[in-house]
Amino acid sequence: MNRKNLQLKLSFLVAPLLLIIMLVISCDKDEPTTSDPDGMTEEPDDPGDGNGGDHGSGDPGPTTGTITFEDGFTLDEDRRFTNLILSEVDYNSYLDETGNVQDITKKVYEYFDDDFDFIIILSNEADQPPGLYFGRHTPAKLDVQGLGGNTYNNTQAFGSTATLKGVLHMPRTRYIRNGPFLHEIVHYWANKNFIPTTVGGHWGFSSAGGQLGGFSTLTSLGNNTYQASMSGSNNFGTFANGGNSVPYGNVELYLMGLITTDELEDLQVAENPERTTNAGEFTATAITTYTAEDLITTHGERIPNSQDSQKDFNGLVVVISKAVLTDDEITSLNDDLENFTRAAAPDANTWGNSSNFWRATGGRASFNVTVVDGNIKGN
Template identity: 35%
Template sequence: MWISCEDDKLSNEDQDTLYRYELHSNNRVSSLLMSESEYNNWVNNDGFSDSNIRLPLVQDVYKKFSDTYDFIFFVLNEPSIPSSLYYYGRLIGVSNNVEGIGKSIYDYSSDYGSSGKLKAVMQLTGLEYIKYGPALHEIAHQWANFALPTHSVDAPGSNLTSYPYGSHWGFTGGNTKGQLGGFEQSTLVENGNNSYTVDEFGPFANGGNGIPYNELELYLMGMIPVSSVSNFDMFTDITSLAINTSTFDFTASKTTYTPESLIDLLGDREPSVDNSQKDFKLLVVVITDEPLSDDEWSKVDATAEWFSKKEDDGTSLYNFWEATNGVASITIEN
């Protein structure tokens, strides 16, 4: 089911590595074998989030794999999220060269062993989370949300004080619910006196790979022009929230965004939709403390094959091509 790391597709074969690498025969996924103690430390102490542990590991990956990847996904060899971790997926930015999305230009790729190609590294905390977890959501974090000062609250109630909601949409509308949260704008009802009703939604996320990217996300990613983003409302200063069977009632302050006001706020996106990157290359590495079984190889390889398909997969889930309406693609290969 796998071939050794001496495969001729790998670079720097003569250099010693900290870890043992194995490649699946379909050339889509690989594994990084740690000792039991190293793996326990990585999982129990969230080694991915510790730069002192993460950077040497990625540098080691580059001793075996060429510097041709936009993203590196580390996938834990776990059936589901370990109890020691608080996230299903996490993206850590490495470089950004896009202006007009509210994000500064930076490049830390040399710290990781890349010469400017690597955009981000991600960890998914379950073996099949490329398909059944937040892969689309985490990729979106390369471009969003750095644009809008969104708000959210922790629980329903009255006399609430909302707070800035970081890199997610919170109580923000869109043509559809967003990968990074937010509601469907067309369901919003104005009740008067800053009171609103809207169909249920998640301020943080809306169901993993079960929804596509919305227009605002696609614009920030460079997939559509700003003129294709429908007007939407963002709510801050949220003071009450009631959760009903299928709707939310809330009171808040409203700001309406149009394509013109987005440009006034952010400036023009550069590169524009005409010149933006739309085809990406992804390396998938399973982190494990035991060699993967045939069944484990098959599971993770199937998720990589599905996510990189450039066609409708015929299910209710969205691969990357589907989520971008066929505008963008991801190639997954060793």
């Protein structure tokens, strides 16, 4: 395998993605790359300090119906999401990228035990805010070896003692169904330089063909020109592929710990790729094939392996808003969260071709967001 001509670009490549059902962007610019990441050393507030004392020491309230932790912070009676009401200034800070998700996670841990792998923050916007990402994953730790990145633990900065993997923020609740929900979840494991890419944190011009972009088939047109396709369409995304309509790709399943090393497929990566004006077409100086053996030799075996890896994940959903949610908003949220987390295919009438977590993993893993009494401090 010849890698001498490989020239990696370190900047994000933003290319037109014609015919893609939905463009989703995940920003990983805050992701630490060392065991002691810069800019992520803030210590969590002591839940026992400040107004109200230790919120975890008292009676959490009734175990049925809506639970009110404090004025403006409630757990819905169906237990699938919390609602945190913010001032207009604070709410808008999460739409202009000045808000800090750690402020919200620290509030969560005043009332909840450290039981959640992911905290999912949803703004309550009717339309996509101009210029804002569709979704962002802010990592708290990486405790899996063999993914291409360094392991680290920065959970204390979020108020977690060890469990939290990362925080997802999406500006609209409808993205539970349409995506990029699946996309942001898999960012915990990928792409952390597992293969070279010109699109940081994503699969770029490669045959990874999954939630983080890439193609599934590649045809040489001659003269260093190639036609790529994804899911039967003569086009593909370099950082996303059609929202939740695309299941996790082979390499994504491997990095998530859901398939064995023997099931990991070889990957093709374009060197010095450039889009042409035709959909799905690009030029490259070469196409390099990385075999599964190459990748495991370079990065080491995944630890834990697929036999011992985590398969069931817990998330806490926090809907931030400027006012109490309406009955219609609550109903829609519960319907979408029930569909996303069920261990079966989602409702075809409302979800169409969108996949939930169970279907996107081929039934190999589950994702739960239902709060039980034991998750609440004092129980």
